[in-house]
Amino acid sequence: MRPTLALTLGDPNGIGPEIVLKAARDAGLAPLARLVAVGPANVLEAQADALGLGPITRLDGFADVAPEGTLGVIDTGDAETEWGRTTASGGRAAIDAVARACDACLSGEADGMVTAPLSKEAISLAGVSFPGHTEYLQDRTGAPDVVMVLASNLARGALRVALTTVHEPIARVAALVTQERIGTVLNTLDAGLRQRLGVPEPRIAVLGLNPHASDGGVIGAEDLTVVAPAVEAARARGVNASGPFPADAFFGRGSWSRVDAVLAMYHDQGLAPFKALAMGGGVNLTLGLPIVRTSPDHGTAFDIAGRGIADASSFAEAVRMAAEMAVMRNA
Numbered sequence: 233m234r235p236t237l238a239l240t241l242g243d244p245n246g247i248g249p250e251i252v253l254k255a256a257r258d259a260g261l262a263p264l265a266r267l268v269a270v271g272p273a274n275v276l277e278a279q280a281d282a283l284g285l286g287p288i289t290r291l292d293g294f295a296d297v298a299p300e301g302t303l304g305v306i307d308t309g310d311a312e313t314e315w316g317r318t319t320a321s322g323g324r325a326a327i328d329a330v331a332r333a334c335d336a337c338l339s340g341e342a343d344g345m346v347t348a349p350l351s352k353e354a355i356s357l358a359g360v361s362f363p364g365h366t367e368y369l370q371d372r373t374g375a376p377d378v379v380m381v382l383a384s385n386l387a388r389g390a391l392r393v394a395l396t397t398v399h400e401p402i403a404r405v406a407a408l409v410t411q412e413r414i415g416t417v418l419n420t421l422d423a424g425l426r427q428r429l430g431v432p433e434p435r436i437a438v439l440g441l442n443p444h445a446s447d448g449g450v451i452g453a454e455d456l457t458v459v460a461p462a463v464e465a466a467r468a469r470g471v472n473a474s475g476p477f478p479a480d481a482f483f484g485r486g487s488w489s490r491v492d493a494v495l496a497m498y499h500d501q502g503l504a505p506f507k508a509l510a511m512g513g514g515v516n517l518t519l520g521l522p523i524v525r526t527s528p529d530h531g532t533a534f535d536i537a538g539r540g541i542a543d544a545s546s547f548a549e550a551v552r553m554a555a556e557m558a559v560m561r562n563a
């Protein structure tokens with residue numbers, strides 16, 4: 233089975249359209265999936281011309297097939313490009329593409345979606361109340377629980393970092409790290425590792441919330457009163473979780489290579505070490521959705537937009553992973 237993947241263009245003022253064009257010309261990806269761009273076709277056509285990465289064919293829908301050697305695009309309406317600017321119209325264009333691709337996955341027109349980066353500030357200016365794709369797609373698909381996972385294959389093994397809280401200000405994190413939340417995330421992560429990533433018996437390490445995982449209660453109580461009981465409860469349900477572990481030594485000692493996934497308590501606790509180890513080859517995926525969704529490990533890169541120098545390797549990895557997940561899901 234060769235899945236059809238919808239590639240959303242992201243914010244038209246960033247590097248999204250450029251990395252989609254570059255991935256579409258990656259000869260290694262063509263056998264894995266049929267790639268269909270979704271977003272403002274005028275933006276994609278202009279960038280394809282400027283960067284010499286065409287030709288582009290406008291499609292009426294996913295059933296319409298682009299001629300060999302061209303990238304098909306499903307148009308979601310014209311947009312302007314203002315390189316590097318955070319605009320409401322850029323945010324609107326980005327989210328309209330995500331909505332179209334998501335609906336195509338739900339209806340079965342597409343087998344998965346790979347999202348180029350959008351600006352959280354721009355979608356907020358456009359009136360979207362969700363901070364990112366993860367929360368928007370959870371709402372649009374009606375998924376009860378989702379987990380953000382950043383994944384990469386490194387020489388020492390697969391590094392997968394999942395997040396208990398995602399796009400939350402640090403002032404709110406401690407209150408959001410509850411036994412219930414950790415339990416729900418562990419269940420969703422365990423199921424997603426088995427069903428979507430083909431890990432038969434997932435081993436999950438859970439990081440502590442406080443420095444040194446609270447050090448016996450000297451540095452806060454949450455690791456003893458919240459995280460440890462949540463890990464115990466998950467183990468009683470058959471989830472092979474361990475911890476809480478002090479986050480700094482856990483990454484410093486390379487302990488991640490002895491488990492299938494690491495559950496961090498908050499965004500930067502997990503993603504700072506992930507990006508230090510894997511940036512450029514990492515993939516952001518959402519487990520718990522009824523659809524397949526992956527994304528690169530970076531953002532809109534407004535500072536280099538329009539210069540033709542964006543590195544598309546993480547986006548290409550996201551396409552590869554989505555193709556594998558779609559094949560596994562449809563098997």
Ligand SMILES: NC(=O)C1=CN([C@@H]2O[C@H](COP(=O)(O)OP(=O)(O)OC[C@H]3O[C@@H](n4cnc5c(N)ncnc54)[C@H](O)[C@@H]3O)[C@@H](O)[C@H]2O)C=CC1
Pocket residue numbers: 247347348349350351352353365516527528529530531532533534535536541542543544
């Ligand atoms: N999946 C998504 O939609 C994501 C969106 N974002 C959003 O992107 C915006 C910018 O985020 P930042 O934290 O500044 O991170 P960023 O990843 O956009 O940029 C950080 C630095 O890395 C460089 N960079 C990033 N990707 C690159 C690539 N493919 N090739 C070459 N250089 C690259 C940029 O030029 C910049 O200097 C924010 O609005 C953020 O919310 C961030 C991460 C993921």
Ligand SMILES: NCC(=O)COP(=O)(O)O
Pocket residue numbers: 363364365366367503516527
């Ligand atoms: N740090 C990851 C990130 O911001 C991506 O968010 P999302 O758009 O995938 O929800």
